[in-house]
Amino acid sequence: MLPLLATLGILSFGGSGAADESLAALCRPVEQGVLVDLAGSRFTPEQGYDPGEPVTTIDARQSMLLLPGDNFLLRTSTVYPGQIEFRYRTVGTAEGESTVDELGWRDGDVLQRDDAASSIKDGADLRMLVPGLAACDALAAKHETNAGEVRFTDRAGRPVTLSLDTTAGALTEAQIGAERYRYGPSQVAYTRDGHLVARWDTIITRPARPEDRSLLTIDSAYRPATPAGPLRATALGSGAYRIDGAGSGYHAGFVVGSRGIVLFDPSVSPEEAQTVRALIEQTAPGRKVTHVVLSHVHRDHVAGLPVYADAEIFVGAGGSAALRRQFGDRTPARMHEVTTRTTLDLGGRPVRIDPIASSHSGTMLVGFDPGSGTLFQGDLFYLPERGTVPAAFATGQELSAFIAREKLPVRTIVGVHGRSGTPADLDRALELARVARNDRGGVGRMIAPDRGVD
Numbered sequence: 001m002l003p004l005l006a007t008l009g010i011l012s013f014g015g016s017g018a019a020d021e022s023l024a025a026l027c028r029p030v031e032q033g034v035l036v037d038l039a040g041s042r043f044t045p046e047q048g049y050d051p052g053e054p055v056t057t058i059d060a061r062q063s064m065l066l067l068p069g070d071n072f073l074l075r076t077s078t079v080y081p082g083q084i085e086f087r088y089r090t091v092g093t094a095e096g097e098s099t100v101d102e103l104g105w106r107d108g109d110v111l112q113r114d115d116a117a118s119s120i121k122d123g124a125d126l127r128m129l130v131p132g133l134a135a136c137d138a139l140a141a142k143h144e145t146n147a148g149e150v151r152f153t154d155r156a157g158r159p160v161t162l163s164l165d166t167t168a169g170a171l172t173e174a175q176i177g178a179e180r181y182r183y184g185p186s187q188v189a190y191t192r193d194g195h196l197v198a199r200w201d202t203i204i205t206r207p208a209r210p211e212d213r214s215l216l217t218i219d220s221a222y223r224p225a226t227p228a229g230p231l232r233a234t235a236l237g238s239g240a241y242r243i244d245g246a247g248s249g250y251h252a253g254f255v256v257g258s259r260g261i262v263l264f265d266p267s268v269s270p271e272e273a274q275t276v277r278a279l280i281e282q283t284a285p286g287r288k289v290t291h292v293v294l295s296h297v298h299r300d301h302v303a304g305l306p307v308y309a310d311a312e313i314f315v316g317a318g319g320s321a322a323l324r325r326q327f328g329d330r331t332p333a334r335m336h337e338v339t340t341r342t343t344l345d346l347g348g349r350p351v352r353i354d355p356i357a358s359s360h361s362g363t364m365l366v367g368f369d370p371g372s373g374t375l376f377q378g379d380l381f382y383l384p385e386r387g388t389v390p391a392a393f394a395t396g397q398e399l400s401a402f403i404a405r406e407k408l409p410v411r412t413i414v415g416v417h418g419r420s421g422t423p424a425d426l427d428r429a430l431e432l433a434r435v436a437r438n439d440r441g442g443v444g445r446m447i448a449p450d451r452g453v454d
Contacts, residue, residue, distance in 0.1 A: 016145040022166045023150065026135035033067040033208030034130055038188075040200035042078060046299035049081040051322035051363050056081070060198065064126050065215050066133060067208055070094040070155065072123045073215050075102070082360030082395045084379070091216050092119040100222045101384075106417065108387020111222035121156040128160075128181050129188050130205070131171040138162055226386055231275060233283040239349065240372035241283065242414050243276055249385070250300070253376045253414045254280055255369045257346020260290030263311075264367050264376040265416050266304040273304025291344050292332075293353055295378025296361035297322040301416060306330040314338050316355055316363030338365055356380075356402050360395050366402065373411030375403070381426055383418045391436045392429035400426055 041057045048056035058078050065073040074090040086106065090099040097119035101107035114122075127133040138160070143152035150162040154176070163173040174181040182189045190198045231245040239256040246252075246267070253264040261284055267273035280289060292308045295301055297319040305313070305323065309332045315323065317339050324331045336342075342353045351369050358364035360379050367376040380399040383389060403410055403423065413421045 018166045019145040019150055019164055020139065022164055022169050023135040023139050025169055026132045026171065027139055028132075029207060030130060030132035030205075031068075031136050033065070033212070034133065035206050035208055035212060036062075036064045036066070036130060037202075037204045038062045038064075038129065038200040039202040040198065042198045043196050044080075046297070046322070046326060047080060049360065049362055051297050051316075051318040051361075054325060062200070064129070065208060065212055066123070066127055066130065067213070067216075070120050070123050071213075071216060072126055074122075074126060080360070082358065082379075082393060084360060084393050084395065089218065090122070091218055092123050093216075094120065097122060098218050098222075100218055103390060104384060104387055105382045105390035105393075106384060108384025108390075108418075109222050110225045110384070110386060111218065113224065117156070124154045124156045124158075128174050128176070129190075129200070131174075131183050134160075134162060134171060134174050134181075228385075231279055233279055236372050236374050236412055236414070236420075238369075238372040240369050240374045241280075242420060243279065246272055246276065248272055250416055251414065251418075252276055252416070253367075253374070254289070255346065255349065255351050255372070255374075256284040256287060257349030257351075259287075259345075259347030261287050262291040262293060262344055262346060262351050262367070263289050263308070264293050264414075265295050265301050265378055266292055266308055268300050269303050270307055273307035276304070277307055290346070293365060293367050293376070294319065294363070295365055295376070295416065296358075296363045297326075298361060298379070299326065301378050302326065305332060308332065312336065314342065314344075314353055314365065316361070316365050319363040322363070354402070354406070356398065358395055358398050366399070368408055368410070370409075373409055374414055375408065375410045375412070376414050378416040381413055381415060381421065381429065383415070383421045383425060383429075385419050389421075389425050389428045389432065391432035392426070393433070396426060396429050396433065400430060 039061045042060045044056050044058050045054060058080060061077045063075045070093060072092045077085060077087045079085045087102040088099055089102050090097055094116060096116050097114045099112040127137060137154055138150050138152045141152040143150055148163060150164055152160055154160045158176050161175045162171055165172055171183050178193045180191045186203045188200045189196060229245045233241040234244045235241055241254050243252040248268040250268045252267055255262050261280060267276050277289060289308055289311050292311045293314045296316060306327060313332045313335045315335060315337055317337050320335050320337055338353055338355055344351045349371060351367060353365055353367050356364050356366050377399060380395040410423050413426060
């Protein structure tokens with residue numbers, strides 16, 4: 001990139017004195033801190049509605065308060081297919097950082113803590129989104145200027161290279177290892193290993209004010225997580241189980257019959273899938289996992305699939321191509337695309353699989369075990385591991401409508417994320433969704449250009 005720009009005459013550099021003058025001019029307006037709102041997109045592999053889409057564009061918003069001394073506030077909002085929104089708040093200092101789920105559906109009332117090194121690195125990453133702060137960091141460090149590049153070591157101990165156009169008085173790019181930040185007028189594009197990860201197309205900033213420090217807060221209702229306990233198979237009754245205590249926090253469900261076992265979603269990684277499979281087959285001695293049902297083909301729901309290459313795999317319509325794209329020659333051979341209701345016979349133990357129309361994924365399947373009254377689903381209905389019932393997304397209404405239409409006698413709803421629930425919990429979540437004044441548009445603006453903090 002840089003040799004090409006130099007050849008085109010886009011970069012015009014003076015000596016280190018000219019570079020330092022340009023850096024100082026960029027740093028001066030923000031050196032006491034800055035409030036920033038960004039709106040744009042994230043580009044996420046294997047998370048789309050269409051199984052033929054390898055990378056999905058996700059609506060993303062981010063608000064930041066970046067202050068001297070490694071103090072920062074970060075609020076993020078990302079909206080996935082089905083209008084499923086993740087909204088998090090992180091407060092960081094030189095001593096560590098704390099993060100909470102502002103909507104409460106994924107992590108409930110859990111306060112996540114990270115150490116000082118993580119906080120300093122995260123803060124340094126955020127500062128790279130603001131060219132003026134990147135300039136401040138270069139000036140504050142021992143830096144070298146050579147042929148249009150400014151090199152220094154950032155607060156997290158990483159080598160950084162800035163590309164500086166002293167004629168225009170602007171930074172054009174920052175590089176940290178395989179990560180690049182490309183700066184344009186009110187725009188930043190972030191790439192990793194040559195792949196576009198995020199692009200911020202709208203950026204609004206203003207200098208921080210002393211009163212902004214009051215934003216560096218976390219609600220006292222959040223508290224540290226309860227230990228998940230050891231990996232275990234929790235009985236749901238009549239030969240149905242759920243996996244609890246996995247290191248990832250993900251859950252798999254399974255049903256045992258006399259001739260085999262059906263598993264719903266095969267763990268978030270091959271390593272975890274190995275330990276989960278061993279536990280399942282230890283729970284049912286003499287039986288093997290013979291069937292694997294994929295709720296949908298998003299990467300985090302199928303990553304452990306190669307561990308079950310000897311089983312029959314059931315996937316929603318069009319999902320086979322997505323699996324072959326993700327796994328290549330490790331894709332299990334015996335795959336069945338489910339387009340209508342299918343009943344699996346585990347030996348006197350019928351388990352039904354249904355495709356369900358869902359705004360989250362075109363490959364969505366649910367499983368129902370009549371013997372235990374358990375419905376197995378992924379990403380349609382969420383309850384956090386700990387915390388109150390949250391408002392449902394549109395996917396909750398899709399699940400409720402399916403249960404009502406099929407007149408299923410559901411007693412327990414098992415999801416891949418969070419604790420198990422009941423139809424009453426689903427009804428409560430839907431009622432909350434109807435009455436909640438929940439801004440689905442994103443994180444909301446922390447600042448306004450002419451009014452300051454909202």
